[in-house]
Amino acid sequence: MKGLNKLLNYDFMDYGKVIIRSRYFPDNWLPFGIISGDTDLGLIITTAYAYTQDRGFQLYKVGSNNTGMYQSINFKYNIGGMIFDIGMWIKVVTQTGNSGIKLSYKWLDSTGSQIGLQHNIASITSVQNFTLHSVADVTAPNGTYRIWLGVETAGNNQPLLAIADNPYVYGGSEYGLKVYDTSGNSSKIVSDVSSIIASGTITMPDVLNDDDTYGVDIDLPGDDYIDTKNLGVIVQARDFDWKLVVNILPYDSGNKFWGNFFGDDAVTYYEKADDGVMTSWSAGAMTPGDPTTYNFAVNVDLFAEWDRNATSIKKVRLFAALFYTFLKSVAAGTTTETFYARDYGFNINGVSGYALTTTRGNIEQVYTSESNGNIFFHGPKTTFDIIIVHTDGSETTLATGVAEDDRGDAWGGGSGGEGLYSATWALASDTALASSDSLKFVLNVWFQTVNGSLTIFTTTFSITYTTQALNSTLLKAGTWALYRYIKGYSTGSWGWGIGHVDIYWGTSTKEVKITNIEYAVSGSGAQRVCSIGSEGIGEIDYMIYQKDYDGS
Amino acid sequence: MTYGLRVKDTLGNVCVITPDVKNIISSGTVKAPTVLRPDSTYGVNIELPGTTVHAVADIGVLVTVRGYTPSGYQTASVSGLKVGERAFARWLYSGGIFFTRNGSTGVMTSFAETAYHDTFYNFHPIAFWDKLGETTFNRVRLFAGVVYYIYDASHSDYKEIYNLGLIEFIDYVVYLKNM
Numbered sequence: 001m002k003g004l005n006k007l008l009n010y011d012f013m014d015y016g017k018v019i020i021r022s023r024y025f026p027d028n029w030l031p032f033g034i035i036s037g038d039t040d041l042g043l044i045i046t047t048a049y050a051y052t053q054d055r056g057f058q059l060y061k062v063g064s065n066n067t068g069m070y071q072s073i074n075f076k077y078n079i080g081g082m083i084f085d086i087g088m089w090i091k092v093v094t095q096t097g098n099s100g101i102k103l104s105y106k107w108l109d110s111t112g113s114q115i116g117l118q119h120n121i122a123s124i125t126s127v128q129n130f131t132l133h134s135v136a137d138v139t140a141p142n143g144t145y146r147i148w149l150g151v152e153t154a155g156n157n158q159p160l161l162a163i164a165d166n167p168y169v170y171g172g173s174e175y176g177l178k179v180y181d182t183s184g185n186s187s188k189i190v191s192d193v194s195s196i197i198a199s200g201t202i203t204m205p206d207v208l209n210d211d212d213t214y215g216v217d218i219d220l221p222g223d224d225y226i227d228t229k230n231l232g233v234i235v236q237a238r239d240f241d242w243k244l245v246v247n248i249l250p251y252d253s254g255n256k257f258w259g260n261f262f263g264d265d266a267v268t269y270y271e272k273a274d275d276g277v278m279t280s281w282s283a284g285a286m287t288p289g290d291p292t293t294y295n296f297a298v299n300v301d302l303f304a305e306w307d308r309n310a311t312s313i314k315k316v317r318l319f320a321a322l323f324y325t326f327l328k329s330v331a332a333g334t335t336t337e338t339f340y341a342r343d344y345g346f347n348i349n350g351v352s353g354y355a356l357t358t359t360r361g362n363i364e365q366v367y368t369s370e371s372n373g374n375i376f377f378h379g380p381k382t383t384f385d386i387i388i389v390h391t392d393g394s395e396t397t398l399a400t401g402v403a404e405d406d407r408g409d410a411w412g413g414g415s416g417g418e419g420l421y422s423a424t425w426a427l428a429s430d431t432a433l434a435s436s437d438s439l440k441f442v443l444n445v446w447f448q449t450v451n452g453s454l455t456i457f458t459t460t461f462s463i464t465y466t467t468q469a470l471n472s473t474l475l476k477a478g479t480w481a482l483y484r485y486i487k488g489y490s491t492g493s494w495g496w497g498i499g500h501v502d503i504y505w506g507t508s509t510k511e512v513k514i515t516n517i518e519y520a521v522s523g524s525g526a527q528r529v530c531s532i533g534s535e536g537i538g539e540i541d542y543m544i545y546q547k548d549y550d551g552s
Numbered sequence: 553m554t555y556g557l558r559v560k561d562t563l564g565n566v567c568v569i570t571p572d573v574k575n576i577i578s579s580g581t582v583k584a585p586t587v588l589r590p591d592s593t594y595g596v597n598i599e600l601p602g603t604t605v606h607a608v609a610d611i612g613v614l615v616t617v618r619g620y621t622p623s624g625y626q627t628a629s630v631s632g633l634k635v636g637e638r639a640f641a642r643w644l645y646s647g648g649i650f651f652t653r654n655g656s657t658g659v660m661t662s663f664a665e666t667a668y669h670d671t672f673y674n675f676h677p678i679a680f681w682d683k684l685g686e687t688t689f690n691r692v693r694l695f696a697g698v699v700y701y702i703y704d705a706s707h708s709d710y711k712e713i714y715n716l717g718l719i720e721f722i723d724y725v726v727y728l729k730n731m
Contacts, residue, residue, distance in 0.1 A: 003601075004601050005601060010599075011578070011599065013580060045583060046583075046586075047583060047584070047585035047586070047587070047596060048585065048586065048587050050596075050597075051597060052596075052597040052598060052599045052691060053582050053596065053597070053598065053599075054582040054583035054584075054585075054596055055583075085603050087603070129590055134603070136603070166599050168599075168603070170601075170602060170603060177557070177569075179555070179556060179557050179569055179570060179571055180555065180571060181555045181556075181570060181571045182555055185571040185730055186571050186730065186731075187569075187570070187571040187572065187574070187575070187729050187730065187731060188575070188731045189569065189575070190575065229580065232576070232579040232580065232723075232725055233723070234614050234616060234723070234725060235616075236616070247637065247638055247639075249633065249637050249639055258639060260638065260639050260640055262638070286638075288635050288636030289635045289636065291629065291638060294638040296627065296629075296638070296640045298622070298625060298627060298642060299622065299625075299674050299675050299676065300674065300676075301674075301675075301676035301677065302676075303619070304616075305616070305618055305619065305723070306723065325622040327627060327640075526622065528622055545576060545579070545725075547576075
């Protein structure tokens with residue numbers, strides 16, 4: 001073994017900031033080649049196309065141009081003479097003519113200039129399942145400071161669809177503290193090692209928290225928000241008590257008994273929403289002759305988890321409850337909701353965006369932009385694109401560039417302003433949905449600033465927000481109000497500084513939200529609820545670990 | 553102990569780091585698959601470091617389910633009872649997609665339920681390290697599914713049946729020693 005994988009984000013689990021044709025590149029990886037409509041490339045989050053973890057990197061070539069993805073590892077010292085293993089797993093789903101996938105690496109000097117030839121690891125021109133393509137024990141030439149590893153489409157023909165996954169570069173100098181025993185066994189302690197920062201047994205409360213969520217918060221060390229990718233939590237139930245009522249039917253002249261279990265109307269059960277808010281629910285009273293008052297218990301299971309929504313946190317919320325599936329009758333109808341933008345993201349139906357939920361959050365999020373020239377000239381003008389996204393990733397556009405708000409008259413010639421602004425858009429007719437469909441809202445921002453030389457600068461950007469699947473088959477016609485919180489300001493000397501436009505959301509005072517969205521709710525015969533504390537899971541064991549922990 | 557690295561704090565508390573110390577080499581939350589793998593096994597692969605295999609004794613895995621959608625069943629109220637007596641029968645969902653799992657190899661095989669015959673008496677989500685019958689590993693397979701305890705009336709047998717795709721996310725930790 002040649003140490004740990006030297007590539008950053010080799011499992012593609014962290015999103016990057018590069019987005020091409022609505023697909024994210026993984027963090028620390030960059031595009032190269034001709035970026036055009038000819039190749040759709042980026043992360044694809046589906047285990048059907050993943051060799052490891054739950055995602056792979058898709059290269060979908062539909063034209064003559066070729067492009068790819070690479071990472072350059074900068075060792076920052078001369079690795080000449082050191083030995084490396086380099087490889088990547090590649091699956092080719094569709095291949096046409098001379099189209100193919102090329103995997104290669106290069107040695108680079110301290111300035112990034114190539115040393116010698118580019119080394120081809122594989123040129124694949126046929127369909128294959130995930131296959132490892134690699135080289136072993138290759139020696140870096142003297143003067144090498146960096147290793148470049150890239151995967152790209154090749155050839156003139158199309159279409160070609162391929163997935164790359166699980167890349168690696170092993171080798172070079174090792175680091176860490178290696179501890180041996182007298183038999184020669186060893187363990188290496190490296191900086192990536194995680195520390196257990198909290199663990200033990202906790203009694204679960206019998207009541208909800210003030211915000212109607214449930215669980216116990218464990219403080220994390222320090223005062224700073226900690227990225228959830230550096231945290232791990234394992235939590236398990238250790239004590240529970242279930243609450244049901246049995247109904248016994250004697251038969252065989254009273255010698256045998258048939259038992260059925262039902263919800264207990266003396267117990268408070270709770271429904272748990274996706275955002276953690278709990279709503280109380282009562283079982284029927286089992287009135288003889290009235291079957292609607294009998295809630296048959298289909299199953300029971302213990303459930304404990306790290307209840308999380310934000311991407312950076314100061315506390316870990318431990319949730320545990322005993323869940324039941326009850327039969328019940330729920331009438332079909334419609335619900336009218338307000339969707340609030342949240343500080344965390346969803347990935348729904350292939351769309352990555354900030355979450356829209358039916359409950360308001362309390363953590364502020366901001367998207368910032370800058371422009372040369374700090375005198376507002378035109379705008380900011382903000383509009384929304386409104387899109388239905390289907391489970392296969394295809395989209396049905398309901399509207400583009402609607403619900404416009406233009407600050408131009410108010411801000412023009414000045415240094416900005418700040419406020420919550422809204423405009424409406426009407427869905428003209430009822431629109432059919434599949435239950436797995438979600439709604440995507442793209443906020444488009446356009447503004448112009450001018451500097452002291454009267455040079456005009458135009459800045460545009462977009463922010464994507466997405467709901468989860470609506471679980472509805474009909475979006476009702478109606479007029480929606482679309483809110484956005486905009487702050488424009490200038491820094492530097494008048495005419496020669498920087499103009500800023502920031503979009504805020506996530507709290508009751510600064511929010512992006514869409515109101516009055518009405519959609520159908522299906523009738524249901526089952527309900528999943530839970531009981532808590534001494535009537536559910538009374539105690540849990542847990543362990544919280546953190547990497548990049550410096551002991552503070 | 554004659555080997556190891558001894559770390560002390562100012563109060564005299566001691567921690568000895570030995571070769572038995574395990575490194576968490578991968579952890580987090582991953583999306584569970586909705587389809588079988590080409591070899592008819594099921595689950596998410598987590599890569600282990602290096603290009604050589606690791607012994608089973610050097611690997612540890614914890615995996616839990618983040619939530620699931622109860623489904624795959626149907627019920628019916630039994631008629632002809634007296635007032636005040638409510639009784640239900642419950643079966644696997646007619647037309648549902650179920651699998652049995654070979655405990656030695658991890659291979660999943662379709663299970664054809666018989667409508668209104670195969671009674672279940674509970675179901676719940678389950679997740680574990682699926683060793684696929686191997687003793688050395690260059691990756692770890694995480695399995696997660698909803699298991700039903702049923703009576704297979706057609707074969708007069710008690711079975712564990714799996715419904716895959718009802719679990720969206722799983723949390724996991726993979727740790728390793730002898731690195």
